[in-house]
Amino acid sequence: MEGKTYLEIGADGVAIITINNPPLNLLSAHVMLSLKENTELALQRDDVKAIVITGSNRKFSGGFDVTAFGNKGKHGKFGFFSIDFITDILEAAGKPLVAAIDGPALGGGLEIALACHARISTSSAVLGLPELRYGILPGFGGTQRLPRLVGLRKALEMILKSKFVNGQDAQGMGLVDAISSADELVTVACHWAKDILAQRRPWTVSLYRTDRLEPLPEAKMMLEHARVKSKKQSPNLKHPLVCIDVMEEGLIRGPRAALWKESEALSELRQSDTCRSLVYYFFARQRTSKVPGITDMGLKPRKVNTFAVVGGGIMGSSIVTALIVSNYRVILKEMDEKALLAGIERVKVNLQDHVKKGKLAEAKLDKILSRCKGVLHYEDFREADMVIEAVGENIYLKQRIFAELESYCPPHCILASSSSMINLNLISERKELQNRIVGTHFFGQAHLLPILEIVRTEKTSPQVIVDLLAIGKKMEKIPIVIIHNSTGSVMNRMFFPYSQAAMALVERGVDLYQIDRAAEAFGMTMGPFRMIDFVGFEVLTAMKVQFSKNFGERFNESKLFSVMHKGNQAGETTLKGFYIYDRDSKFIPNPDTMTFVNKLMKLSDEEIVEMILFPVVNAACFLLEEKVVVKASDLDVASVMGLGFPEYRGGIVFWADTIGPKHMHSKLEKWSETYGAFFKPCAYLAERASKRTSLGQAKSRL
Numbered sequence: 140m141e142g143k144t145y146l147e148i149g150a151d152g153v154a155i156i157t158i159n160n161p162p163l164n165l166l167s168a169h170v171m172l173s174l175k176e177n178t179e180l181a182l183q184r185d186d187v188k189a190i191v192i193t194g195s196n197r198k199f200s201g202g203f204d205v206t207a208f209g210n211k212g213k214h215g216k217f218g219f220f221s222i223d224f225i226t227d228i229l230e231a232a233g234k235p236l237v238a239a240i241d242g243p244a245l246g247g248g249l250e251i252a253l254a255c256h257a258r259i260s261t262s263s264a265v266l267g268l269p270e271l272r273y274g275i276l277p278g279f280g281g282t283q284r285l286p287r288l289v290g291l292r293k294a295l296e297m298i299l300k301s302k303f304v305n306g307q308d309a310q311g312m313g314l315v316d317a318i319s320s321a322d323e324l325v326t327v328a329c330h331w332a333k334d335i336l337a338q339r340r341p342w343t344v345s346l347y348r349t350d351r352l353e354p355l356p357e358a359k360m361m362l363e364h365a366r367v368k369s370k371k372q373s374p375n376l377k378h379p380l381v382c383i384d385v386m387e388e389g390l391i392r393g394p395r396a397a398l399w400k401e402s403e404a405l406s407e408l409r410q411s412d413t414c415r416s417l418v419y420y421f422f423a424r425q426r427t428s429k430v431p432g433i434t435d436m437g438l439k440p441r442k443v444n445t446f447a448v449v450g451g452g453i454m455g456s457s458i459v460t461a462l463i464v465s466n467y468r469v470i471l472k473e474m475d476e477k478a479l480l481a482g483i484e485r486v487k488v489n490l491q492d493h494v495k496k497g498k499l500a501e502a503k504l505d506k507i508l509s510r511c512k513g514v515l516h517y518e519d520f521r522e523a524d525m526v527i528e529a530v531g532e533n534i535y536l537k538q539r540i541f542a543e544l545e546s547y548c549p550p551h552c553i554l555a556s557s558s559s560m561i562n563l564n565l566i567s568e569r570k571e572l573q574n575r576i577v578g579t580h581f582f583g584q585a586h587l588l589p590i591l592e593i594v595r596t597e598k599t600s601p602q603v604i605v606d607l608l609a610i611g612k613k614m615e616k617i618p619i620v621i622i623h624n625s626t627g628s629v630m631n632r633m634f635f636p637y638s639q640a641a642m643a644l645v646e647r648g649v650d651l652y653q654i655d656r657a658a659e660a661f662g663m664t665m666g667p668f669r670m671i672d673f674v675g676f677e678v679l680t681a682m683k684v685q686f687s688k689n690f691g692e693r694f695n696e697s698k699l700f701s702v703m704h705k706g707n708q709a710g711e712t713t714l715k716g717f718y719i720y721d722r723d724s725k726f727i728p729n730p731d732t733m734t735f736v737n738k739l740m741k742l743s744d745e746e747i748v749e750m751i752l753f754p755v756v757n758a759a760c761f762l763l764e765e766k767v768v769v770k771a772s773d774l775d776v777a778s779v780m781g782l783g784f785p786e787y788r789g790g791i792v793f794w795a796d797t798i799g800p801k802h803m804h805s806k807l808e809k810w811s812e813t814y815g816a817f818f819k820p821c822a823y824l825a826e827r828a829s830k831r832t833s834l835g836q837a838k839s840r841l
């Protein structure tokens with residue numbers, strides 16, 4: 140990835156430097172050096188009075204090319220770009236410099252704009268410093284200039300949460316000086332630069348501004364609060380704390396000293412395992428929507444405006460919620476008036492939850508809800524572009540529903556089942572329907588988790604998969620395409636051993652709550668028992684039935700499960716499971732489960748993590764062996780999105796490869812001899828262990 144910049148000098152004496160490295164105008168070392176050269180040239184020329192920096196094809200810059208973090212290169216230290224160029228040449232220029240921003244201005248891209256003396260943006264431009272996503276910190280002065288432009292509070296929020304803002308909001312917070320239409324952007328920026336020269340506008344050097352900074356005692360409290368929060372939320376991560384320290388350095392020892400600290404921190408962090416894993420994960424996530432043999436066929440997604448959902452239970456109503464929030468019209472069908480009212484009520488409660496969590500403005504609630512129309516018959520399905528069946532796991536019921544759909548839905552209508560347990564090939568025998576049948580499996584609750592499994596049967600047409608990928612994108616779900624329809628799909632097949640291994644340990648005397656604590660300390664979003672409560676016993680029961688039928692000795696029959704189930708402690712939706720919940724989702728251990736906390740078997744946290752996660756790695760290996768997904772990296776993304784595996788460890792397969800298949804295989808083999816076939820390693824894992832090759836062939840691009 141090379142790229143360059145172009146210099147063009149207008150008759151009015153304004154030089155326009157355009158960053159050109161399609162498609163996103165990323166900043167390679169090449170681009171940075173070319174930008175430096177052209178800036179120096181423009182500064183030397185007498186016919187240039189002012190400079191505007193912009194990006195080609197309506198994109199300012201997507202930031203530094205993250206694959207280059209590992210490179211030492213000719214200008215090894217990022218400090219060369221940050222201090223020698225951006226600070227001492229760009230920001231210190233004796234001619235006014237204005238950034239003209241459209242499209243993305245992210246990471247290093249925004250940092251270049253921050254060093255300019257003013258910023259003009261379109262209202263739809265996207266600005267942000269997402270470096271923490273990659274285990275690093277903003278390294279071109281962003282930790283210093285952003286707080287000085289928008290105040291420390293907002294800067295902390297943007298940097299620590301990798302939060303993007305649009306041009307309009309950026310203007311509101313003082314990040315950009317004016318908004319322009321895309322067509323006039325560069326002209327407005329040129330005028331602005333000439334106005335600075337004529338002293339009609341301020342010539343602002345961001346690095347030395349102090350008027351937006353909070354008073355020091357208040358700023359220190361904010362930084363301390365951010366530290367405490369970060370340690371609590373991500374105790375295993377060092378880079379957010381390093382970033383906070385660097386921001387503090389600027390307030391105490393001045394921005395210049397802090398720029399050096401920032402660049403040294405960047406040099407160190409970019410070589411960390413966390414950075415390697417997070418860069419790997421970034422590309423793994425980007426690649427989920429690329430399915431060889433399908434997305435490379437040149438097919439365009441068709442328009443899908445109206446959905447119909449059959450069944451308004453917990454899953455159905457959650458799917459309706461996710462769809463209407465994404466601007467789709469939805470027809471919800473139930474069997475009778477009572478069930479319909481209950482389904483719509485559930486949708487309402489889901490939306491109210493979104494309002495409570497600040498994800499939705501209360502004023503929009505009624506409008507969003509009005510996109511859902513309740514019906515008791517299939518007549519309205521004649522206008523549906525896609526139907527999602529979300530009834531219980533009963534094949535006969537599903538077959539009846541699909542037979543009805545056939546007579547009411549138009550011929551282009553996609554026919555989906557939300558089931559992950561039932562073989563989609565059995566849902567309809569009618570040949571003419573089969574290329575339209577697809578699985579759309581939302582793990583847990585559709586409106587809460589950002590993942591969508593798209594399950595293809597041998598007959599599902601590539602067009603339907605392309606349509607579903609576009610729908611997933613609109614719903615802001617990460618798609619995992621399953622190319623081989625199998626019991627349990629991907630996430631359930633990884634979740635099931637996670638929960639089963641944990642139950643097996645409790646039956647042998649390990650403290651139930653220690654298991655959750657150990658898993659969470661490792662970085663899992665939820666320990667296995669919290670997760671069982673979240674998914675719900677109803678779903679787990681359905682899984683249990685199918686898994687025991689399909690996976691024989693690999694299935695572990697847990698007494699613990701039956702006891703809980705009998706006691707009607709069905710998980711978070713009933714406010715009672717392994718934990719007791721209040722209406723605000725706060726929870727405490729359920730005293731009824733104390734009988735299981737006998738602590739007879741003592742394991743260290745590390746041993747617990749191995750015993751609950753190695754079976755998940757084994758499950759991932761089974762999925763690779765059966766070719767259920769096209770690439771191992773899809774399992775990494777599914778493990779992070781569905782199972783809550785820490786993304787800073789790269790995902791389950793990537794992590795397994797850092798430990799090594801040989802070690803995992805020998806542990807699983809040993810446990811299978813002691814505790815039974817549930818732990819038995821599969822042939823895929825055995826082969827890789829004996830050949831000492833990697834499980835996923837997944838490498839970070841660093």
Ligand SMILES: C[C@H](O)CC(=O)SCCNC(=O)CCNC(=O)[C@H](O)C(C)(C)COP(=O)(O)OP(=O)(O)OC[C@H]1O[C@@H](n2cnc3c(N)ncnc32)[C@H](O)[C@@H]1OP(=O)(O)O
Pocket residue numbers: 162163165201202203204205206217243245246247248250269270273276277278279422425
């Ligand atoms: C020193 C500095 O402080 C350090 C930095 O600058 S860190 C980098 C900060 N920048 C980012 O994080 C931007 C990440 N990118 C994005 O969020 C999105 O790509 C975007 C919003 C900019 C654009 O989205 P969209 O238009 O859908 O394009 P998208 O498909 O994502 O990207 C196009 C290609 O560029 C790649 N790409 C995007 N950003 C990249 C980056 N920063 N580095 C390397 N490759 C990148 C994508 O992987 C994709 O590659 P492919 O065509 O081979 O699949």
